[in-house]
Amino acid sequence: MEQFRRLLQAAVEHGASDIHLKAGSPPLLRIARELRAVETPVFTEDQLRQLVGEILPAHSRERFERDHEADFSWHAGDIGRFRVNIFHQRGALALAMRHVKTRIPTFEELGLPAGTLKAIAAARSGIVLLAGAAGSGKSTTLAALVEHINQTARKHIITLEDPIEYLFEDKQSVIEQREIGLDTASFEAALRHIIRQDPDVIMIGEMRDAASFMAGLNAADTGHVVLTTLHANSAPQAVDRILDFFPSRERETVRRQLGVTLNAILCQRLVAARRGGVLPAVEILRANGTVRKLFEDGQLERLASAIESGGDDSMQTFNQALYKLVKNGQITEQEALARSTNPQQLSMNLSGIFLDESRKIMASS
Secondary structure, eight states: OHHHHHHHHHHHTTSSSSEEEESSSEEEEEEEEEEEEESSSSHHHHHHHHHHHHSSSSSHHHHHHHHSOEEEEEEOTOOEEEEEEEEEEETTEEEEEEEEESSOOOOHHHHHOOOHHHHHHHHHSSSEEEEEEETTSHHHOOOOOHHHHHHOOOEEEEEEEEOOOOOOOOOOSSEEEEEEEEEEEEEEEHHHHHGGGGGSEHHHSSSOOOHHHHHHHHHHHHHHHEEEEOOOSSSHHHHHHHHHSSOOHHHHHHHHHHHHHHEEEEEEEEEOTTTTTEEEEEEEOOHHHHHHHHHHTTTTGGGHHHHHGGGGOOBHHHHHHHHHHHHHHSSOOOHHHHHHHHHHHHHHHHTTTTOOOOOHHTTTT
16 A cells, blocks of 8 residues: 555656556556556456455445446545546556646636636626547636636535545635545436425536436526536537437427527537647637527538638637637647547648638528
């Protein structure tokens, strides 16, 4: 256990986001998105089993024995807090751990468009979806949204998480954090009763299925703010993923209800900054009149064009976000082109050429 604690201490001191352990191989730290091996004695299978026995909480043991994997949060004393996933590979134990920073960064510190996020956080109702690939910083942005509300408004906030990643302290708001498996049996069970707990803001760690999304949709429909995350590579794709949760006969109803209750979709990617570290490039969809009409009419294929032409409502595409980061000197042109889904268009933009096709498309509707 002492060897393990020294490894965690080194990870925190070197700014590692993740730690990977498996028997017979050197531990790996992810630092600035790159995996680096640690010069330390490798862990044996027996050592990992003993380690798991010490850190696995009682409420996760049954799940681990049944499913051969488990997610939980673990506090390593004065070293810090970690989100832990234990799993098997080739019949042997392995661990993936993420260091959870105790202080929640502000929008400005994260490099997010602060004015837009503050406006989104001030909404009285509606769904806010944070989309992106795994490791894109969705959970941190979600925590920053919750903390901003906590600091600026007198609200009752309830979070449902699996596991809890950031610990909040009551400031202007009152916050209750509920961990799946410890405080409630499941997302579905918690969402079934959550409206009776008088929340103003409901934070759901991740939308995973039709039942959880429908409960969140109904909560937003009755005047609550719902904040949640979803795995998707763009804002329009996030909408498609939501509709895919449901059988085809229900999708039109869900699409219309989502169009009424949606506040915003933020989809982010992390890009390498000139000065080291990473910055988020954020695609932003706001539910303005044009977007709501597209949902109502079932013209979701035009959402990308609505985002591109929605600058007056603080919307932006990934290319527009990357363009701003380049022009502000925060990232290189090469990095922007490498991270763009349409590098040819971005290259033209960076050369001063802009095609106004999106406005023509919107004007013809």
